[in-house]
Amino acid sequence: MIHISVQQSAIDIAAEMMRAEAAGAGAVATFTGLVRADDGVGTLELEHYPGATEAALMKVAEGAIERWSLSAAIIVHRVGPMHPGERIVFVAATAAHRGAALEACAYLIDRLKTDAPFWKRETRGVEASWVEARDGDHAAAARWDMSKG
Numbered sequence: 001m002i003h004i005s006v007q008q009s010a011i012d013i014a015a016e017m018m019r020a021e022a023a024g025a026g027a028v029a030t031f032t033g034l035v036r037a038d039d040g041v042g043t044l045e046l047e048h049y050p051g052a053t054e055a056a057l058m059k060v061a062e063g064a065i066e067r068w069s070l071s072a073a074i075i076v077h078r079v080g081p082m083h084p085g086e087r088i089v090f091v092a093a094t095a096a097h098r099g100a101a102l103e104a105c106a107y108l109i110d111r112l113k114t115d116a117p118f119w120k121r122e123t124r125g126v127e128a129s130w131v132e133a134r135d136g137d138h139a140a141a142a143r144w145d146m147s148k149g
Contacts (some may be wrong), residue, residue: 001023004057005076006050006073007079008080011087013090017030019074020072020074025071027094027097028093029095029101029104030092031090031109034084034085035083041084042084042125044122045080045123046119047121048118050116053117060075060111066105068095068101068103070095071094071095071096074091075089075091075108077116091093091109092105093105097111100118111137
């Protein structure tokens, strides 16, 4: 089972956990990302390309399902304006065993950060600037190209 959602509304962790657990496997690994207040960020705004973003996230989820024989892969990503402390992303991987679930969860977040078309703008006071993916994000995603799992 794959569930992909790109939404402006807040992420309901309890509902997403129920969805992951309903897949009926022995392990569920999750990651929840929060908006950071780095260097005085007051607002983070995400834009996306509807259709293309969901397709890219689906490709990431399909890759995880195939690679780790998952029962479920879930990706929920917010768009629009958000403030420090708000949930920006939730991923879950459901597998027969914890090792596969943990690795797949890491893969999901690492790949979506570079493979999905999101544009981020940070606002500090009255100044706003666009943010590119960090070198660390690219390195984290690339490690899955070299690894067999």
